Amino acid sequence: GAVVSQHPSRVICKSGTSVKIECRSLDFQATTMFWYRQFPKQSLMLMATSNEGSKATYEQGVEKDKFLINHASLTLSTLTVTSAHPEDSSFYICSAGDRGLKHYGYTFGSGTRLTVV
């Protein structure tokens, strides 16, 4: 089945630095990628949707200059948390899908736990 590889699984960074999270679709072309954030004991909140070759569409309240999303190829999307602060500490999960197969569900990465100290 479809596999999405997300790296790193855990990262600790200092406040003020930037962190890049990668999400790769291994055996299919991901025309659409979603990025979610999840705080402890809460649900997944959609941050942004990106389509290959296009600018990402951000959900209301998500700062596009802080959470930079790049989806330059059909197999790779990246989320960069710029100038990270402790309140950005969270679990970030990507989801990838092929628009042609959209009714068959999307595949999720294993998540990245970001801790900003």
Place this chain on the structure above:
Amino acid sequence: SQQGEEDPQALSIQEGENATMNCSYKTSINNLQWYRQNSGRGLVHLILIRSNEREKHSGRLRVTLDTSKKSSSLLITASRAADTASYFCAAYRDDKIIFGKGTRLHILP
């Protein structure tokens, strides 16, 4: 914004019993999906039910969908300790998947 609301928020049952979780959503959907998440881990896709379907089975899982009430239920039969996890419904609409708040299920030995 979240599409779905699950209830209960938390559920503890004895091993072997059936667990039922409900999900309500606000707008029309293309399909509804259920996911499981073990603590601190990624999501596992359990089952997808399309808007024109009313019931679907997969192993010990049974999902129903009532589009007139904008609600869905997930039934896990003969629960096992390994079923302890958080369960989320997720509504697919307008090329987005929006998650509900989730139910934390705890299976007691």
